[in-house]
Amino acid sequence: xxxxxxxxxxxxxxxxxxxxxxxxxxxxxxxxxxxxxxxxxxxxxxxxxxxxxxxxxxxxxxxxxxxxxxxxxxxxxxxxxxxxxxxxxxxxxxxxxxxxxxxxxxxxxxxxxxxxxxxxxxxxxxxxxxxxxxxxxxxxxx
Amino acid sequence: xxxxxxxxxxxxxxxxxxxxxxxxxxxxxxxxxxxxxxxxxxxxxxxxxxxxxxxxxxxxxxxxxxxxxxxxxxxxxxxxxxxxxxxxxxxxxxxxxxxxxxxxxxxxxxxxxxxxxxxxxxxxxxxxxxxxxxxxxxxxxx
Amino acid sequence: xxxxxxxxxxxxxxxxxxxxxxxxxxxxxxxxxxxxxxxxxxxxxxxxxxxxxxxxxxxxxxxxxxxxxxxxxxxxxxxxxxxxxxxxxxxxxxxxxxxxxxxxxxxxxxxxxxxxxxxxxxxxxxxxxxxxxxxxxxxxxx
Amino acid sequence: xxxxxxxxxxxxxxxxxxxxxxxxxxxxxxxxxxxxxxxxxxxxxxxxxxxxxxxxxxxxxxxxxxxxxxxxxxxxxxxxxxxxxxxxxxxxxxxxxxxxxxxxxxxxxxxxxxxxxxxxxxxxxxxxxxxxxxxxxxxxxx
Numbered sequence: 245x246x247x248x249x250x251x252x253x254x255x256x257x258x259x260x261x262x263x264x265x266x267x268x269x270x271x272x273x274x275x276x277x278x279x280x281x282x283x284x285x286x287x288x289x290x291x292x293x294x295x296x297x298x299x300x301x302x303x304x305x306x307x308x309x310x311x312x313x314x315x316x317x318x319x320x321x322x323x324x325x326x327x328x329x330x331x332x333x334x335x336x337x338x339x340x341x342x343x344x345x346x347x348x349x350x351x352x353x354x355x356x357x358x359x360x361x362x363x364x365x366x367x368x369x370x371x372x373x374x375x376x377x378x379x380x381x382x383x384x385x386x
Numbered sequence: 387x388x389x390x391x392x393x394x395x396x397x398x399x400x401x402x403x404x405x406x407x408x409x410x411x412x413x414x415x416x417x418x419x420x421x422x423x424x425x426x427x428x429x430x431x432x433x434x435x436x437x438x439x440x441x442x443x444x445x446x447x448x449x450x451x452x453x454x455x456x457x458x459x460x461x462x463x464x465x466x467x468x469x470x471x472x473x474x475x476x477x478x479x480x481x482x483x484x485x486x487x488x489x490x491x492x493x494x495x496x497x498x499x500x501x502x503x504x505x506x507x508x509x510x511x512x513x514x515x516x517x518x519x520x521x522x523x524x525x526x527x528x
Numbered sequence: 529x530x531x532x533x534x535x536x537x538x539x540x541x542x543x544x545x546x547x548x549x550x551x552x553x554x555x556x557x558x559x560x561x562x563x564x565x566x567x568x569x570x571x572x573x574x575x576x577x578x579x580x581x582x583x584x585x586x587x588x589x590x591x592x593x594x595x596x597x598x599x600x601x602x603x604x605x606x607x608x609x610x611x612x613x614x615x616x617x618x619x620x621x622x623x624x625x626x627x628x629x630x631x632x633x634x635x636x637x638x639x640x641x642x643x644x645x646x647x648x649x650x651x652x653x654x655x656x657x658x659x660x661x662x663x664x665x666x667x668x669x670x
Numbered sequence: 671x672x673x674x675x676x677x678x679x680x681x682x683x684x685x686x687x688x689x690x691x692x693x694x695x696x697x698x699x700x701x702x703x704x705x706x707x708x709x710x711x712x713x714x715x716x717x718x719x720x721x722x723x724x725x726x727x728x729x730x731x732x733x734x735x736x737x738x739x740x741x742x743x744x745x746x747x748x749x750x751x752x753x754x755x756x757x758x759x760x761x762x763x764x765x766x767x768x769x770x771x772x773x774x775x776x777x778x779x780x781x782x783x784x785x786x787x788x789x790x791x792x793x794x795x796x797x798x799x800x801x802x803x804x805x806x807x808x809x810x811x812x
Contacts, residue, residue, distance in 0.1 A: 246388045254431055257430075257431035258429070258430045258431050258436060259426050259427050259428070259429045259430075259436075260427065260428050260429060260430060260436035260438060260439060261436070261501055262427075263405070263427045264438075265426070284401050285401050285402065285404075285405045286401070286402050286405070287397075287400070287401045287402060288400045288401075288402060288403075289399035289400050289478060290461075293402075294400060294401075294403070294442070294443045295442075295446075295449075295461070295462045296402060296406075296438070296441060296442025296443075296446060297402060297442070297465075299438065299441035299442060299445055300436070300437075300438025300439070300441060300442060300464075301438075302439060303437045303438050304437075305443055307437075308525035318468070319432075319437070320437050320469060321468070321469060321633070321657065322466065322468040322469060322606065322635075322657060323441075323466065323467065324464065324465065324466030324467075324608055324750040324797065325441075325462070325464060325465065325466075326463070326464040326769075326777045326798075326799060327462060327463060327464060327593065328769070328770040328772075328777055329770070333779065340797075343752075343754070343792070343795055344755070344795075345752040345794065346754075348420075348632075349605070350743060351606075351754055352754045353795070353797075366769070366770065367775060367780070369769055369770075369797060370797075371750065371752065371779075371795060371796075371797045372603065372752075373606060373752060377481075411688070432623075463775075463799065464748065464777075464799060466608040466655065466750055468627075468635045468655065468656075468657060470627070470628040470630075470635055472629070475657075485610075485612070485650070485653055486612040486613070486650065488612075490774075491747070493610045493612055493653060493748075495637075495653070495655075508627070508628065511627055511628075511635060511637070511655060512655075513608065513610060513637075513653060513654075513655045515610060515747065515748060531676060538715055541714075541715035542713070542714045542715050542720060543710050543712070543713045543714075543720075544711065544712050544713060544714060544719075544720035544722060544723060545720070546711075547689070547711045547712070567686050569686065569688075569689045570685070570686050570689070571684070571685045571686060572683075572684045572685075572686060572687075573680055573683035573684050574745075576687035576727070578684060578685075578687070579726075579729045579730075579745070580686060580690075580722070580726025580727075580729045580730060581686060581726070583722065583725035583726060583729055583749075583751075584721075584722025584723070584725060584726060585722075587721045587722045587725055588721075588722060591721075603716075603721070603753070604721050604753060605752070605753060606739050606750065606752040606753060607725075607749060607750065607751065608748065608749065608750030609725075609743070609749065609750075609752075610747070610748040611747060611748060611749060613748060616780075623674050632737070640717050653741075665812075
């Protein structure tokens with residue numbers, strides 16, 4: 245099975261990603277892109293996409309980017325996110341790249357865009373560590 | 387209206403928090419606690435709560451903690467989260483405290499626990515900045 | 529050799545810590561405390577201690593806290609720091625605690641105080657990951 | 671005075687940057703680059719550059735990148751750094767870019783390289799928030 249198909253299979257196995265309507269748009273050596281259609285259920289009290297959705301998007305895209313270097317048996321160990329602009333429009337695109345892969349961990353970066361009639365707005369940027377699941381993986385990480 | 391009631395009203399205005407079933411458990415000068423019942427829809431492919439849910443919980447609890455110092459017209463400017471253990475059980479508790487409040491920004495910390503038959507497990511820890519919404523607030527943050 | 533003596537020995541082997549004048553004040557199961565006398569050479573252009581010194585203090589104290597759970601052959605994998613107040617006075621105290629230790633990694637938190645005639649001021653808070661050095665440790669981390 | 675000259679003047683006013691031997695290599699709309707010659711005094715116990723030096727380099731370069739969008743009266747509000755590889759060689763280069771500038775805050779990213787006979791090694795990546803100093807600026811940040 246090619247990388248993209250494997251990635252789609254993993255996403256389909258995440259009930260939370262199904263709840264949010266996430267789609268895998270790209271998953272190759274060049275990076276990973278997730279798309280999340282914006283709908284009212286994903287918003288906060290000011291009418292913008294909830295920061296938690298952007299954090300989820302970044303977390304998940306970072307994990308995919310880490311998988312490029314480590315294989316798909318990975319979890320996010322940690323990440324940080326800076327919110328730049330309110331997210332509104334038709335859908336989110338979370339674009340992540342692998343920065344560095346060691347034997348058991350990878351560091352990745354992600355940009356989260358909101359796509360709307362007027363173009364794309366960079367709404368958040370993230371950076372984090374992805375860890376390979378070991379035999380005793382149930383001990384650490386999510 | 388007392389602080390807790392204001393907090394509940396804000397939460398009720400967040401469609402994404404409704405989708406996740408979040409409840410406000412505590413909101414006082416001592417801190418903020420959010421509760422999220424764990425259900426299958428919130429999980430990832432390994433059967434644990436998705437990291438994105440923990441990130442959402444941390445983000446939202448941090449915002450409440452920031453509101454203690456800045457008032458409820460606030461958004462998360464940035465945060466980081468470290469995942470410690472897989473989250474499973476009956477519900478999540480995200481407990482956040484205000485560390486420092488300036489005039490327009492506050493720094494807060496949050497611990498996310500999974501509560502299960504055997505007790506509580508600390509699953510993630512977070513730290514971040516909450517920003518007061520200014521007139522031109524639509525420019526920055528979520 | 530007891531834990532505190534081992535910690536002192538490690539610190540004495542760090543030329544950069546010598547350059548900064550760092551002293552180990554506490555190193556026990558309860559946490560690690562580093563002290564850095566404030567002198568003009570450690571300041572920035574506004575007359576306060578340079579943020580880089582606070583970041584160094586946090587980084588190093590976090591590493592000590594991680595060593596409580598993992599042993600002293602450790603390095604900082606990543607951390608984040610929030611600056612709260614300008615640091616001025618007689619010396620800095622960086623107090624770090626172990627939050628969670630897995631087999632190869634630990635997550636720790638640190639508070640950096642400036643101590644002056646009027647008492648202590650919390651100047652920065654940090655959170656990060658400490659990694660155990662493996663045989664192939666030269667591959668990753670600092 | 672042109673931007674680069676202003677940047678050099680600021681650096682010359684930072685005693686800690688003098689102690690570390692930091693030089694400003696580039697400071698333009700395209701980004702900021704700081705250079706730090708590697709010498710024994712900057713190392714840790716394993717013979718590599720101390721993580722605290724890399725953190726300082728990232729912190730300072732991020733501040734310069736923020737100044738591109740906000741003017742030079744700025745401080746670092748927060749940042750996170752991931753260490754990728756041990757730093758050794760002749761000098762460090764911290765290259766930072768402005769990602770987004772609002773009215774009072776900017777978000778920036780930084781890559782820290784070690785330059786040696788064999789080329790460049792990416793040793794750390796960072797992301798953080800730079801804040802404009804306000805009248806009441808002495809209240810917050812470093």
